[in-house]
Amino acid sequence: MKLIRIDSLAISMNTNRLDSLEELRAYAAIVEAGSLAAAAIAQGVSPNAISRRLGLLEARLGRRLIHRTTRRMSVTDEGRRFHARCRRILDELEDAERELAGADGLGGTLRVAIHSDMVCPDLLLALGDLLADARGLRVQLRVGSRFIDPIGGGLDLAVHVGRPSPSSLISVPLGSLAWGLAAAPAYLVRHGRIRSPEQLVRHECLRVLSERPETHWHLSRGGRARRFPVGGRLEVSDARALVEALNAGLGVGIRLSSAIDSGVRAGTLERVLPEWRWDSTPIFALLPPGRLKLPGIRALLDVLRKATLSLTGSQR
Numbered sequence: 001m002k003l004i005r006i007d008s009l010a011i012s013m014n015t016n017r018l019d020s021l022e023e024l025r026a027y028a029a030i031v032e033a034g035s036l037a038a039a040a041i042a043q044g045v046s047p048n049a050i051s052r053r054l055g056l057l058e059a060r061l062g063r064r065l066i067h068r069t070t071r072r073m074s075v076t077d078e079g080r081r082f083h084a085r086c087r088r089i090l091d092e093l094e095d096a097e098r099e100l101a102g103a104d105g106l107g108g109t110l111r112v113a114i115h116s117d118m119v120c121p122d123l124l125l126a127l128g129d130l131l132a133d134a135r136g137l138r139v140q141l142r143v144g145s146r147f148i149d150p151i152g153g154g155l156d157l158a159v160h161v162g163r164p165s166p167s168s169l170i171s172v173p174l175g176s177l178a179w180g181l182a183a184a185p186a187y188l189v190r191h192g193r194i195r196s197p198e199q200l201v202r203h204e205c206l207r208v209l210s211e212r213p214e215t216h217w218h219l220s221r222g223g224r225a226r227r228f229p230v231g232g233r234l235e236v237s238d239a240r241a242l243v244e245a246l247n248a249g250l251g252v253g254i255r256l257s258s259a260i261d262s263g264v265r266a267g268t269l270e271r272v273l274p275e276w277r278w279d280s281t282p283i284f285a286l287l288p289p290g291r292l293k294l295p296g297i298r299a300l301l302d303v304l305r306k307a308t309l310s311l312t313g314s315q316r
Helices: 020-033 037-041 045-059 077-099 119-131 185-191 197-203 238-246 257-266 295-312
Strands: 003-006 008-014 066-068 073-075 107-115 134-146 157-161 170-183 216-221 224-229 252-256 269-272 278-285
Touching: 020 077, 037 045, 037 197, 037 216, 066 077, 073 077, 077 170, 107 295, 119 295, 134 224, 157 257, 157 295, 170 185, 170 257, 170 295, 185 269, 197 224, 238 252, 252 257, 257 295
Parallel strands: 107 134, 107 157
Antiparallel strands: 003 008, 066 073, 157 278, 170 252, 170 269, 170 278, 216 224, 216 278
């Protein structure tokens, strides 16, 4: 009896053969999408088909990979280890397909996670141009406020806002983003204009909801940074929701300098304390080892660099 060991999983080849690539693809899609319904959409099949493939895979393995109820699902420890191996197998297959896609190699599917602050018209236009030039290329874009580890999430690339911690991931600098303070004109009419950072503690400052309360903002002027206490009753975990709250006049917020400039031109925002700046933030693309050699990844990195440059805006 021949055994293949996947971490602590031993699969008997005479009784539990993995003879369906579609089952592996379905399982990877379920883990990466977070639900059977979302995986079915990503795979272009029915939820019943996805569920059936998962059931067949678990039956072959003799292991429960995912605990699921009508309301939620969770991946087992064995399921997480198996997913990591499945992802590597599927990635190798896609690499082989890319090599046959054409001379430029721009084919297959690229799975990318990006911070919602990075989504802008310039990014979408450049991405559209790339997809128009590379007809065999597909891009799955995950947008959110929190960083997704590319290996654990089965991604080809993840954008990291801020300097990343040392790891086995390949780090590629994309540029940096400049930030400032802004508020809607209606808010400033109601609450008065802010003349100094010390007044922020008496205003509705829109802050990020996280494990540690955001009680102070670090601002700099003339190369000197200072820490100021801030007030406010609204904390939001999603960056896009914070933008909407800012535009709706709920308070003072931190915004990309380029976005503030656009809002000022449109009459929807005003700069607050324009002589004070929030520190610029470096942006990196993080990739699992081996991804940087792919032509599609290199083309996508060019798109992300152009988007970061367009978001830099004025450096006032």
